[in-house]
Amino acid sequence: MLQAKLEDGRLILLASHQKEQIHNFRKQRFFCPACRKSVIIRAGKKIIPHFAHEQIHDCELNKTGESLYHMRGKLQLFHWLKKQGYAVRLEECVKDSARRPDLLLHTSSGRELAIEYQCASISDEELMRRNEAYERNEIFPIWILGGNRLKRTSTYMFDLPKREQRFLMQHKQNMPLQLLYYCSDTETLCNVQHILLTGKKQTVGQFFFRPLQSLRFPQIFQPLPKNLSEINQAWHSVQARAIAKPLTYAPVAMKRWVMRLYDNGLLLQDIPLSILQPVETQYQMSVPPYIWQTDMWLEVLNHLSVTESISLKRLMYTCRKWEVATKPFAISSNKHPVQSYMQRLCQHGWFDQIDSDTFVKKKGLSLF
Numbered sequence: 001m002l003q004a005k006l007e008d009g010r011l012i013l014l015a016s017h018q019k020e021q022i023h024n025f026r027k028q029r030f031f032c033p034a035c036r037k038s039v040i041i042r043a044g045k046k047i048i049p050h051f052a053h054e055q056i057h058d059c060e061l062n063k064t065g066e067s068l069y070h071m072r073g074k075l076q077l078f079h080w081l082k083k084q085g086y087a088v089r090l091e092e093c094v095k096d097s098a099r100r101p102d103l104l105l106h107t108s109s110g111r112e113l114a115i116e117y118q119c120a121s122i123s124d125e126e127l128m129r130r131n132e133a134y135e136r137n138e139i140f141p142i143w144i145l146g147g148n149r150l151k152r153t154s155t156y157m158f159d160l161p162k163r164e165q166r167f168l169m170q171h172k173q174n175m176p177l178q179l180l181y182y183c184s185d186t187e188t189l190c191n192v193q194h195i196l197l198t199g200k201k202q203t204v205g206q207f208f209f210r211p212l213q214s215l216r217f218p219q220i221f222q223p224l225p226k227n228l229s230e231i232n233q234a235w236h237s238v239q240a241r242a243i244a245k246p247l248t249y250a251p252v253a254m255k256r257w258v259m260r261l262y263d264n265g266l267l268l269q270d271i272p273l274s275i276l277q278p279v280e281t282q283y284q285m286s287v288p289p290y291i292w293q294t295d296m297w298l299e300v301l302n303h304l305s306v307t308e309s310i311s312l313k314r315l316m317y318t319c320r321k322w323e324v325a326t327k328p329f330a331i332s333s334n335k336h337p338v339q340s341y342m343q344r345l346c347q348h349g350w351f352d353q354i355d356s357d358t359f360v361k362k363k364g365l366s367l368f
């Protein structure tokens with residue numbers, strides 16, 4: 001932890017003091033702000049001055065097993081926000097809970113934001129617990145992942161395991177989906193926007209690396225330019241590769257679906273690539289796009305004749321079995337993936353949208 005309390009109750013941020021002062025502090029007793037147990041000073045040439053519990057025991061500020069990388073980044077973000085005039089607190093307790101976000105920020109409009117600089121992996125249960133505490137207190141969570149966790153594989157691709165899709169953020173409707181990474185070694189913020197999930201850990205996105213000091217806080221949420229055709233191309237190539245090879249490590253439900261396809265005399269490779277369309281809200285689905293989208297064609301869309309209409313509700317019902325219960329926490333969109341998918345088919349001239357719930361088939365496609 002970066003801060004601890006003196007016997008008189010004063011909260012001391014050790015890293016903001018000079019070497020001599022820290023030396024003097026060593027003669028005094030400090031206490032953990034969370035559990036009130038005695039803590040000791042850790043300071044030296046290569047480390048960020050901080051406090052540590054004397055003994056390992058169950059404490060909210062003990063659990064994190066903070067790395068130096070994390071501590072440094074937390075401090076840099078704290079100073080960066082403070083310099084911009086924000087009311088920001090380090091490791092402060094959220095009321096009615098033991099939860100202590102890395103940074104707690106009060107905006108001028110009266111909103112509270114919890115900024116979590118997440119450098120280590122975190123269990124799903126822990127993540128749920130934190131978000132429940134924030135939700136209860138109407139605190140909006142902002143996840144900034146450690147730059148050490150960004151696994152970029154090519155210009156428009158990175159690896160994002162399913163568990164980490166929880167950190168996807170979209171603070172307002174019509175804002176791009178994004179992920180934030182911060183590297184405390186280079187003091188660089190990486191904004192990944194225009195993210196398209198593929199159903200595998202390979203994920204499409206556009207990367208923007210900027211020095212933290214060149215940015216103001218609201219800027220990290222602003223939409224950045226989009227290389228539309230490159231992004232779509234990267235997404236389509238993952239889908240093409242996925243259907244070109246047999247499923248080896250797939251959940252039972254997916255394998256069963258593919259078996260049904262075989263029973264109908266079809267192979268995965270028979271799926272026409274043109275019907276596969278990227279949608280931003282893929283995180284709401286438990287299976288890759290090529291499965292739920294093909295499923296919609298097999299169940300409903302293929303059987304429609306030209307000029308016949310279909311309701312969005314009916315299509316959503318077909319896909320209900322593929323929806324997931326666990327969604328990202330910091331998302332404000334309520335658009336259904338099926339809705340986005342149908343609108344993309346309209347853009348391609350295959351359907352027309354008549355009203356908010358109805359689509360009409362425009363072209364007779366004999367896909368299967």
Ligand SMILES: [Zn+2]
Nearest residue numbers: 032034035059
């Ligand atoms: Zn403690």
